[in-house]
Amino acid sequence: MPGEMILLTENMDLTPVTSRQIKSWTRKDPILSRVMNYVLQGWPESIADDDLRPYFTRKLELSLHDGCLLWGNRVVVPTPGQETIIQELYEGHPGVTRMKMLAHSYIWWPNMDSELENKVKTCHECQVNRHVPAEAPLHPWEWPEKPWSRVHIDYAGPLHGKMFLVCVDAHSKYMEVQVVNSATSATTIEKFRTVFATHGIPDTIVSDNGTPFTSEEFESFINRNGIRHIRVSPYQPSSNGLAERAVQTFN
Incomplete structure (x- = not known):
């Protein structure tokens, strides 16, 4: 297990959703518990269950660490923790691009991007700020050669x-x-x-x-x-x- 993945799951104990909660939710989730078994025992050649398909297409990048599923170096967050994570990402109304950038660095679940986009679309403050032009860099004024010019x-x-x-x-x-x-x-x-x-x-x-x-x-x-x-x-x-x-x- 790469060191950065171990560090990621260990540091989750300092976040609103802890690795212990992730582990418990993963074990109890009917879909993620099956995914966990497939990761440990091997995947079938094909999957008919639509709920499993997002994981099946990523099967080569899925792994397990201390009871938590990882996709690459991103923690797979079960349903009970997803809203808490969204609220944490949404703190300060950073906008959908910033939210996605942060999320893509640490976490994943199916349809996560759509849920983040919907969160911003349904926020009045975000929609108002969306239409405010970005502040361009300011160019310094030239120093006048004479007073009162x-x-x-x-x-x-x-x-x-x-x-x-x-x-x-x-x-x-x-x-x-x-x-x-x-x-x-x-x-x-x-x-x-x-x-x-x-x-x-x-x-x-x-x-x-x-x-x-x-x-x-x-x-x-x-x-x-x-x-x-x-x-x-x-x-x-x-x-x-x-x-x-x-x-x-x-x-």
């Missing part, structure tokens, strides 16, 4: 009934904060006039897709001042990392 902006708050327009210079990491009563496009434009009068008009501003930064009024103001406006993906607000970190620090 690219400015990252965001709103922080509310705090004590106020909102805070946060502007971060990508060159120096200098942070400018303007206090406002509400985060509207009109208020944002008013505060930008003050900021631009002090520091100059930037070449580029980077924002998320918040309402104050996506209105026609705001875009018109940006275009009139010859500013390039980069809006980060709605699924990747962390692309605006400078402003995001500033907001977290400010809060």
Whole structure:
């Protein structure tokens, strides 16, 4: 018996389904007890029982260790332990691909993949998350050669009934904060006039897709001042990392 198989069955005593339970269930199961006898005494040339067919097609890879059936290096889990195993694999809603990957490393029973797929299909949370695009790797921003060339902006708050327009210079990491009563496009434009009068008009501003930064009024103001406006993906607000970190620090 290969060492990794012995280690696998011994370590099952640390899991929700133990090797002792597997051994007991296998002995009492009408199908698995027959499979166990065939493994020990030899298989017939053919099998008519459909319940035995999944094991018959794997007969050359089946073995027995300490009363537990193994298919290759995977433990054959009897029916009483299958739901517990599925729940353990399902912890944290990892998705069907991750669940199958984990299961294929350690365990097996007939129709296991179908049962794992059905578990995910009947879970509302898994179906919602399934349609959320995977997060793509973020590409670092180039460092501007001069101050106030690219400015990252965001709103922080509310705090004590106020909102805070946060502007971060990508060159120096200098942070400018303007206090406002509400985060509207009109208020944002008013505060930008003050900021631009002090520091100059930037070449580029980077924002998320918040309402104050996506209105026609705001875009018109940006275009009139010859500013390039980069809006980060709605699924990747962390692309605006400078402003995001500033907001977290400010809060």
